[in-house]
Amino acid sequence: MAMELTFCFDFLSPYAYLAWTQIHPLAARHGATVRPAPVLFAALLNHHGQKGPAEIPAKRAYVFKDVVRRARLLDVPLAAPASHPFQPLLALRAVLAAPEGDRRALIDGLFAATWGRAERRGIDDPATVAHVAQAAGLDGEALVARTREPDIKDALRRATEEAVRAGVFGVPTVRVGGELFWGLDSFDLLERHLRGEGGVSDEALARFAAIPSGAER
Amino acid sequence: MAMELTFCFDFLSPYAYLAWTQIHPLAARHGATVRPAPVLFAALLNHHGQKGPAEIPAKRAYVFKDVVRRARLLDVPLAAPASHPFQPLLALRAVLAAPEGDRRALIDGLFAATWGRAERRGIDDPATVAHVAQAAGLDGEALVARTREPDIKDALRRATEEAVRAGVFGVPTVRVGGELFWGLDSFDLLERHLRGEGGVSDEALARFAAIPSGAER
Numbered sequence: 001m002a003m004e005l006t007f008c009f010d011f012l013s014p015y016a017y018l019a020w021t022q023i024h025p026l027a028a029r030h031g032a033t034v035r036p037a038p039v040l041f042a043a044l045l046n047h048h049g050q051k052g053p054a055e056i057p058a059k060r061a062y063v064f065k066d067v068v069r070r071a072r073l074l075d076v077p078l079a080a081p082a083s084h085p086f087q088p089l090l091a092l093r094a095v096l097a098a099p100e101g102d103r104r105a106l107i108d109g110l111f112a113a114t115w116g117r118a119e120r121r122g123i124d125d126p127a128t129v130a131h132v133a134q135a136a137g138l139d140g141e142a143l144v145a146r147t148r149e150p151d152i153k154d155a156l157r158r159a160t161e162e163a164v165r166a167g168v169f170g171v172p173t174v175r176v177g178g179e180l181f182w183g184l185d186s187f188d189l190l191e192r193h194l195r196g197e198g199g200v201s202d203e204a205l206a207r208f209a210a211i212p213s214g215a216e217r
Numbered sequence: 218m219a220m221e222l223t224f225c226f227d228f229l230s231p232y233a234y235l236a237w238t239q240i241h242p243l244a245a246r247h248g249a250t251v252r253p254a255p256v257l258f259a260a261l262l263n264h265h266g267q268k269g270p271a272e273i274p275a276k277r278a279y280v281f282k283d284v285v286r287r288a289r290l291l292d293v294p295l296a297a298p299a300s301h302p303f304q305p306l307l308a309l310r311a312v313l314a315a316p317e318g319d320r321r322a323l324i325d326g327l328f329a330a331t332w333g334r335a336e337r338r339g340i341d342d343p344a345t346v347a348h349v350a351q352a353a354g355l356d357g358e359a360l361v362a363r364t365r366e367p368d369i370k371d372a373l374r375r376a377t378e379e380a381v382r383a384g385v386f387g388v389p390t391v392r393v394g395g396e397l398f399w400g401l402d403s404f405d406l407l408e409r410h411l412r413g414e415g416g417v418s419d420e421a422l423a424r425f426a427a428i429p430s431g432a433e434r
Contacts, residue, residue: 048273056265058384062397064425068417069406080424167275180279185402189286200285207297208281213271 003032003194006175008163009107010041011088011123012054014067014078016172017115019184020107021076023174026187030194032176036103038092039160041171048169054085070184081114082122089156091123093147096155098138105136220249220411223392225380226324227258228305228340229271231284231295233389234332236401237324238293240391243404247411249393253320255309256377258388265386271302287401298331299339306373308340310364313372315355322353 007023009016027034045052053059071078091110098106109132113119121128129147130140146152166175174181174190181190192198224240226233244251262269270276288295308327315323326349330336338345346364347357363369383392391398391407398407409415 048268048275050268050273051266056267056386058265058381058386061384061426062386062399064428065417065422066399066403066406068421068425069409069415072415072417073406073409080428082428083430084428085430164275167278169273169275169279182279182283183402185400186283189283189290192286192290198286198289200282200289204285205282208285209278211281211297211299211301213300213302 003030003176004035005032005190006035006037008037008039008168008171008173008175010039010171011091011110011114012041012052012085013171014063014115015070015184017111018067018070018074018076019172019174019187020111021074022184022187023172024104026191030191032194034104036095036107037159037163037175038095038156039163039168039171040089040092040156043157043160044164044169044171047164050169052085077112077116079116079118082119083124086122087124090126090129090144090147093152093156094129094133094143096159097143097146097149097152098133102136102138106133106138109133109136220247220393221252222249222407223252223254225254225256225385225388225390225392227256227388228308228327228331229258229269229302230388231280231332232287232401234328235284235287235291235293236389236391236404237328238291239401239404240389241321243408247408249411251321253312253324254376254380254392255312255373256380256385256388257306257309257373260377261381261386261388264381267386269302294329294333296333296335299336300341303339304341307343307346307361307364310369310373311346311350311360313376314360314363314366314369315350319353319355323350323355326350326353 005023005027007020009020023034041052053063068078095103095107110123110129113128113132114123119128123129123132126144130144133143134140167180168175170182172183176190176193179193181187189198222240222244224237226237240251258269270280285295312320312324327340327346330345330349331340336345340346340349343361347361350360351357384397385392387399389400393407393410396410398404406415
């Protein structure tokens, strides 16, 4: 059976955008499949009591510069989004409201509208989401209407909770079996894992898990 | 004049340890010099209102696993420290108390005692620091005594404040000219920068700096 890569993401993250452009060729190289899992990054942050990079001015400035550099290195188009941070709920729900077979094209379109080219109106705008969905071969208006239904809202909540239970604390994170790979920067380790290399012994991990906490900071 | 790489670090960070093993060969490849800059990571976190990875259980577990994988990939020895987090003040001050020409050997020894081999007593213990300093060719007892003097305490405070002013929010961070490279994962971009490639235009950065904040999260 093909290995399944669960790609946990939020449209808010430019690293998730860059990683999304890489995950499909990566999966293809290893005969794996990709299952996109939209999660609400803000809920992950709240759960773990963390601030997002966009909330720390020095980190926000660094991240945008790093993203520009990374995008150039990967030869991936990058543009400044209409606003950031923005409310990603509508777009995340739209992915879950779309039939599974259409999700990849829809995510492609929503990421491109946010980070790939300069759109004047972001994907927090229903008209943008409907337009992108239409271009992906879906009924845009119907999809946006569907995002307002309780079962779709609930599906996003459950997907986020499932990620938290699996130990996910940031996006993008790729889950494969019980292993997590956080960030575009971890993709070299993900590839090693898919080749069956770089396994970490339970003993080695147990030694680190058992490190006692020292004096308080 | 040789380019100077200011290596901001705290012994607390296993990524700083891994990066320290890489920064000297990297600098040598580009005819650059390395200036070690001990900073108190806890003070950076406090300044930016961030939690450290060790304070978020899911992230702590992930980081230790990632570090084990990275160390193996880099073929760098790694052992679980005596405790973590621990109080790094003594070791950081010891670096600043040492003559500049001896600092590299001392940092090598202190990082190795923490992350490179399993020591029963960590570098929060004066006897360990004195022993490591002695092995690095210094008078260990005198160095430990020197860490208690106000000018050394003040030097660490000033070094940390200087890093904050430069926009540093995490360790390891390499400062070169006005550019920052955060994390071992950024070393590919650091090397591009040292080759004079991968420059980011002021216009591109200005577009990202000017992104308006959208709806509250």
